[in-house]
Amino acid sequence: MRSHIFTDDFRIEPQWWDVARPASAGGELPARADLLIVGAGLCGLSAARRALDLGAVPVVLDAGAIGGGASSRSGAMASSAQKLLISGAAQGLPTNVVAELVDQHTMALDHIRRTAAEAGIDAGYQASGRLFLAAVPADLARFEGHARILRERGGMRARVIGRTELSAEIATPHYHGGLLVEDFGGLHPSLFAASLAADVARRGGVLRSHARVVSVRREAAGFRVVSTAGTILARQVLFATNGYTDAALPPVRRRIAAVGSFMIATEDMGRDRVKALMPGLRMYSDTKRSLWFFRPSTDGGRILFGARPGIAPSQPRAAAVKLHGFLGTVFPSLRDVRISHAWTGTIAMTRRHVQHIGQYDGIWFAVGCNGSGVVIMPWLGRLAVERLLGHRTAPTVFERIDFGRMPNLAGTSWYVPFAAGAFALGDWLDRKRAGV
Numbered sequence: 001m002r003s004h005i006f007t008d009d010f011r012i013e014p015q016w017w018d019v020a021r022p023a024s025a026g027g028e029l030p031a032r033a034d035l036l037i038v039g040a041g042l043c044g045l046s047a048a049r050r051a052l053d054l055g056a057v058p059v060v061l062d063a064g065a066i067g068g069g070a071s072s073r074s075g076a077m078a079s080s081a082q083k084l085l086i087s088g089a090a091q092g093l094p095t096n097v098v099a100e101l102v103d104q105h106t107m108a109l110d111h112i113r114r115t116a117a118e119a120g121i122d123a124g125y126q127a128s129g130r131l132f133l134a135a136v137p138a139d140l141a142r143f144e145g146h147a148r149i150l151r152e153r154g155g156m157r158a159r160v161i162g163r164t165e166l167s168a169e170i171a172t173p174h175y176h177g178g179l180l181v182e183d184f185g186g187l188h189p190s191l192f193a194a195s196l197a198a199d200v201a202r203r204g205g206v207l208r209s210h211a212r213v214v215s216v217r218r219e220a221a222g223f224r225v226v227s228t229a230g231t232i233l234a235r236q237v238l239f240a241t242n243g244y245t246d247a248a249l250p251p252v253r254r255r256i257a258a259v260g261s262f263m264i265a266t267e268d269m270g271r272d273r274v275k276a277l278m279p280g281l282r283m284y285s286d287t288k289r290s291l292w293f294f295r296p297s298t299d300g301g302r303i304l305f306g307a308r309p310g311i312a313p314s315q316p317r318a319a320a321v322k323l324h325g326f327l328g329t330v331f332p333s334l335r336d337v338r339i340s341h342a343w344t345g346t347i348a349m350t351r352r353h354v355q356h357i358g359q360y361d362g363i364w365f366a367v368g369c370n371g372s373g374v375v376i377m378p379w380l381g382r383l384a385v386e387r388l389l390g391h392r393t394a395p396t397v398f399e400r401i402d403f404g405r406m407p408n409l410a411g412t413s414w415y416v417p418f419a420a421g422a423f424a425l426g427d428w429l430d431r432k433r434a435g436v
């Protein structure tokens, strides 16, 4: 193991937690609840806030700390519909469905920006813009079409940046141009989750950490929810468990692939060194199937870099060595920089690469971030609560798209390493064909 790349105080936990560490929430469980929400991430917490707006008192249970799932571990890049367009998820869906999805994602971005601006909410939101980077020249050619959809359908300020102009945006020899969307941004994920949780508690919602829901059984007046912290009779139940969905809701577990994503943070290099590499201080990601994404830390002194590092499932420290290599490929001058933090989190991929809301036997769910959920998952939580409380009568597009099953066996997404290998091979072939 190349230990010289790690700082003396290297830690296996998100750098975000230096500022806001996911907290415990204890106490007796109430015997009854209007609404029981399983999962205290951005989706579950946003759902709880909407329930309070609509007059229902939510009880939110999480198997770990509050906000301790993917929500406090992400790159926290806030964008809308880009996954749909750039990763090609929209292909194969009818045009009107894609248009509805783009509209929903645009509303979701407005929702995050409004929420981040509310009194009492601290999201560390930065309207930085986001730059998508072309891994091969052919990707640059596709950006014009994406920019047009984002401009015309989403009302976004989106423009293509050619290879020669790229150096004004980012000091790298690795990419072939970009798509800049000025309206996208980034936030501080664990601060945001903690702030939403504090708001739920302040308004009378109940939060309990380290309370894993083990089973949910339908009864005459609602549902009997058994958790490791006690049993609750709930009128309604919503699972907001995304990539961490377990045997408590088998039909959803069968329909998502749980995929690990990894990140590192560099040591504090000083804002000037970061700014020299990323003059725009934006959010960045590329077009590879095995996507790389990176950004400055919210204080501007570090670079946070993320990827899914390869075929074999990996531990954060081993993955960090690979990610350090990727960072040096993008920014050769950083081959000597040390890593202070490395961490992982789990996301949910779905067959059609879109998010889903629905219900099985009356138990609601809102899942399927497909790697990009900072903006869309809070919106999904909100929509799901509006539906289950009867405030919204018509199903949204997220309920109408067929969920489709994944080939999971005994609760495991065994094929993920093979898919990762196929993605890496596809990326290598693309670069070879392009001669880059």
Ligand SMILES: Cc1cc2nc3c(=O)[nH]c(=O)nc-3n(C[C@H](O)[C@H](O)[C@H](O)COP(=O)(O)OP(=O)(O)OC[C@H]3O[C@@H](n4cnc5c(N)ncnc54)[C@H](O)[C@@H]3O)c2cc1C
Pocket: 038, 039, 040, 041, 042, 043, 044, 061, 062, 063, 064, 067, 068, 069, 070, 071, 072, 073, 074, 075, 076, 077, 078, 079, 211, 212, 213, 214, 240, 241, 242, 243, 244, 245, 246, 248, 260, 261, 262, 263, 293, 306, 344, 345, 346, 347, 367, 369, 370, 371, 372, 373, 374, 375, 377
């Ligand atoms: C490394 C990484 C980088 C990412 N970068 C970005 C990014 O830059 N931009 C972006 O948009 N998205 C990004 N994402 C994705 C984003 O973080 C997620 O989409 C989002 O946080 C999902 O929120 P959630 O509330 O749906 O799920 P989570 O935050 O994962 O919460 C689900 C919760 O459910 C709980 N749970 C599960 N089962 C049970 C049970 N039986 N009982 C009780 N509790 C249970 C878990 O403990 C967990 O806390 C990234 C994710 C990772 C891991």
